Amino acid sequence: MASATAQLSSEARFFFFLVFFSLSLVCCCCAGASNGTAATDDEAAMLLAIRASLVDPLGELRGWGSAPHCGWKGVRCDERGAVTGLDLAGMKLSGAIPDDVLGLAALTSVVLRGNAFTGGLPAALVSIPTLREFDVSDNGFAGRFPAGLGSCASLAHFNASGNNFVDLLPVDVGNATELETLDVRGGFFFGTIPESYGKLRKLKFLGLAGNNLSGALPAELFELTALEQIIIGYNEFTGPIPAAIGKLKNLRYLDMAISGLEGPIPRELGRLPALETVFLYGNNVGGEIPKELGNLSSLVMLDLSENALTGAIPPEVAQLGNLQLLNLMCNRLKGDIPSGVGELPRLEVLQLWNNSLTGPLPPSLGAAQPLQWLDASTNALSGPVPAGLCRSGNLTGLILFNNAFTGPIPASLTTCSSLVRLRAHNNRLNGAVPTALGRLHRLDRLELAGNRLSGEIPDDLALSTSLSFIDLSRNRLRSALPPRILSIPTLQTFAAAGNKLTGGVPDELGSCRALSTLDLSGNQLSGAIPAGLASCQRLASLILRSNRLTGEIPMAFATMPALSVLDLSNNLLCGEIPSNLGSSPALEMLSVAHNNLTGPVPATGLLRTINPDDLAGNPGLCGGVLPSCTASAPRASSSIHRRSHTKHNIAAGWVIGISLTLVACGAAFLGKVLYQQWYASGAVCCDAAKEAGTDSAAFQRLGFTGGKVIACVKEGNIAS
Known part of the structure; x- marks a missing residue:
């Protein structure tokens, strides 16, 4: 009996223990649930406080408060419901960020990119110790950049580009040793690059371009062997590019353009096998182009333009099988263009403008390449223009002016439907202007002036629906102008001065709604000046001097709203100057010298102060800036009397x-x-x-x- 009672007592104690444990567990769970609910309610309240201090013109945050906060737009939570991310990018928000953001204890990401915030950056934003991503780019934040980001031990991505900060670069950022992205481009930061940035051994992206930074590039910068992209151009650095750049074996993108750098291009740059882009344009870099650059097998873009480079283009450039852009313009390079450049299989852009290069263009240029743009202007290049430049059908710009190219213009260009600009003026090209250029539906600019072209101006140019600029001046062209050449609907400038053109000025003008400049001077044109030119409402410059034009100056010229330059000198025009010509709304320059004009010079507008030289050679003109017509009568009678007296004698x-x-x-x-x-x-x-x-x-x-x-x-x- 006692044993049974003892057993019952033991079972009862165990039962009561289970009951007590369960009740305790329930109480603990209830207490935890209560605490969790309180925490999430607090974060929701903090988010609402943030919203209340913002200006939201697009109503992007109007849904905040109507559902659990983890579902609100731009809010990211973890599995416990704690706010870990705040992404309000591109919402056009402005206003202030309150200190309530500090209450979001689990916050690891703040993205305010592309809004309209102004004024100083709130210190609270850079004081969140748990931050891994901080992006306030493309706003209007100004003033000094607050300290604090260096204490964010987990910070990996920092972007404050596109703002108006005026300050030294934040030195304490060098303590954020987990940083992989540092981007402060497009601001007003000044001073030198802090040496503390040399501690950022995990940094992959460094963007400092477009500030007012100065001084030499610190050696510590080139110890960051994890760097993949360096964009530090558009600053005011001094000194050379350190040879230590050869240590950055992971570097893919290098942009040091327009940053005041001097000295030679280091040969060590050729030791970076991953390098795809090199932008060093707009500096004071001198010396020769290192042949070691030919080792950069991954290189896609090489821009060394606008420097002081000398010597020849190294043949090793032809080893860059992935090269798409080669820009060497505005240097002091000389010698021939390596023939291997014409064999680069992916070359799209070749810019060699303004050097002292000699010899021919590579004959194979464009034949097996997707060539889109060739600018070899202002050199001393000679020989024929390669026939295969547009074989791929991609060529949009062919710029060859100010050289000594010879031979005819390749007929293959007339089938180049992609061509937008053909600029080959001031060469020694001969033969005829190719027919069918007017059928290239994208051709906008045709400049062939200053060559030795002969024959006629092709009639099909008048069929163009795209040409806005045509200059055929200073050639040996003969015959009449195509009748409808001035009726091209897009034509803004037409010049054919200094040829031997005959016939009249075309009078089939169409709407000539775009025509602003017409220069037909120095030809053998005859007949009357078409009065219909006055219908060209945008015509600002009309130059017809040194021809054989007859008839009177059209009265309608006085009403042309845009005409600012009118040169009709050295022709055979007769009659009087239209009475209201000087009062033309925009007229700034007028010359009618050396014609057969008669009568009084109108005393209106420009004609009141016109240079008498612009009226010279017209014995029948008087008045205005010339001797008055009444005062000249006695002198005329006296002259007649003297002539009569002489005859009498x-x-x-x-x-x-x-x-x-x-x-x-x-x-x-x-x-x-x-x-x-x-x-x-x-x-x-x-x-x-x-x-x-x-x-x-x-x-x-x-x-x-x-x-x-x-x-x-x-x-x-x-x-x-």
């Missing part, structure tokens, strides 16, 4: 001379007759003469005619 001289000659001849003839009579009759004649007296001889009939007198007259005997 000449005529009088003729009459006197003839009279004297007649008298001389008559006297001689009379003397001969008298002598003969005297000789025949002796003294009788003499006595008779004495009886008759001395006056009787004046009334004797003369025995000679006027014809005999005229025969005696010679030019030498006439008084001048």
